[in-house]
Amino acid sequence: MRLLQNILILCLMFLSSTTILAQKDSLALQRKARGLVRDGNKLYEQEKYTDASVAYKKALENSASYEKASYNLGNAMYQNKNYKEAVPQFELSAKTAKDKSSKAEAYHNLGNAFMETKNYQGAVDAYKNSLRNNPTDDETRYNLAVAQKNLEKEKQDQKDDKNKDNKDNKDQDKKDKDDQNKDKNKDKKEGDDKDKKDDKDKDGKGDKDKDKDQKQDPNKDDKKDPNQQQKPQKGKMSPEQIKQLLESLNNEEKKTQKKMNAEKAKGEKVKQEKDW
Numbered sequence: 001m002r003l004l005q006n007i008l009i010l011c012l013m014f015l016s017s018t019t020i021l022a023q024k025d026s027l028a029l030q031r032k033a034r035g036l037v038r039d040g041n042k043l044y045e046q047e048k049y050t051d052a053s054v055a056y057k058k059a060l061e062n063s064a065s066y067e068k069a070s071y072n073l074g075n076a077m078y079q080n081k082n083y084k085e086a087v088p089q090f091e092l093s094a095k096t097a098k099d100k101s102s103k104a105e106a107y108h109n110l111g112n113a114f115m116e117t118k119n120y121q122g123a124v125d126a127y128k129n130s131l132r133n134n135p136t137d138d139e140t141r142y143n144l145a146v147a148q149k150n151l152e153k154e155k156q157d158q159k160d161d162k163n164k165d166n167k168d169n170k171d172q173d174k175k176d177k178d179d180q181n182k183d184k185n186k187d188k189k190e191g192d193d194k195d196k197k198d199d200k201d202k203d204g205k206g207d208k209d210k211d212k213d214q215k216q217d218p219n220k221d222d223k224k225d226p227n228q229q230q231k232p233q234k235g236k237m238s239p240e241q242i243k244q245l246l247e248s249l250n251n252e253e254k255k256t257q258k259k260m261n262a263e264k265a266k267g268e269k270v271k272q273e274k275d276w
Contacts, residue, residue, distance in 0.1 A: 033063035040072060049080040067096040071106055078109065083116040094129070104134035111143060120151035 040055030056073035059066055074089030090113060094106035111126035127144035131137065 029062040030066070033059040033066050033069060036062070037066070037069050037072060040069075040076070044072065044076055044079075047079075049076045052076040053080070065096050067093050067098070067102065070096065071102075071109075074106075074109060074113070078113055078116075081116075083113045086113045087117075100133040104130045104137060104140070107133065108137070108140050108143070111140070111147065115143070115147060115150075118150075118154075120147050120154055123147040124151055 036055050036059035040052040040059065043049075043052035043055060053073055053076040056069050056076060059069040060073065063069065070089045071093035074086045074093060077083075077086035077089060087110065090106050090110035094103050094110060097103040097106055107126045107130035111123045111130065114120070114123035114126055124144065124147045127140050127147060130140045131144065134140070
């Protein structure tokens with residue numbers, strides 16, 4: 001039983017010493033990180049923003065949650081116009097800040113970085129978060145108004161571009177439809193012209209064949225059989241029929257005259273008077 005108690009005491013002592021060592025290491029790392037931040041600040045004041053960024057990054061390697069290191073790194077990147085790289089540093093600083101004033105400053109600078117990248121919606125949200133932590137900051141309020149104005153303009157431009165695209169698409173569709181109708185009418189006209197040409201060629205060929213036949217025997221229609229009597233047309237006597245009719249009437253008249261002369265030679269008939 002006593003042995004067990006001794007073992008337990010030794011374990012507690014070991015854990016305590018380990019905790020103390022860890023705390024000492026942590027404190028040492030924090031002191032080193034603070035030293036690197038001070039070095040970075042001197043470089044920042046000299047406008048050596050790239051060298052300052054290196055010092056701040058080293059400070060974060062020793063103390064990842066060191067809020068001042070991430071905030072200053074964001075500022076150095078911002079001054080170097082590395083706005084996109086500055087954004088996550090300000091976000092980390094705002095998250096790890098222990099007081100509202102520090103949070104407000106981190107969100108304010110975050111809004112500025114978003115403005116530089118034309119992320120107006122992100123800027124509006126960041127400035128609003130800054131004002132939630134420091135409602136009396138007039139500079140942040142002014143920046144928020146500018147961001148909101150730019151955001152509204154951006155949305156209006158997007159709407160106008162969309163309407164323009166829709167109009168252009170409608171105009172293009174109308175043009176394509178008109179072109180299709182033109183092509184269709186053109187094809188139809190060409191087809192009609194071709195049919196007319198074929199009919200004309202066909203008629204011309206027939207006339208040509210007819211002319212060819214007439215050329216081969218120009219007197220063909222004028223030639224008639226002299227023994228073939230001309231057929232009379234309906235309701236009209238031919239000259240030959242008239243001649244034949246006249247000859248027939250003459251013959252009949254001669255026969256009648258001859259008969260009358262014969263009867264006259266036998267004696268004239270006595271005329272008989274009427275009894276009234």
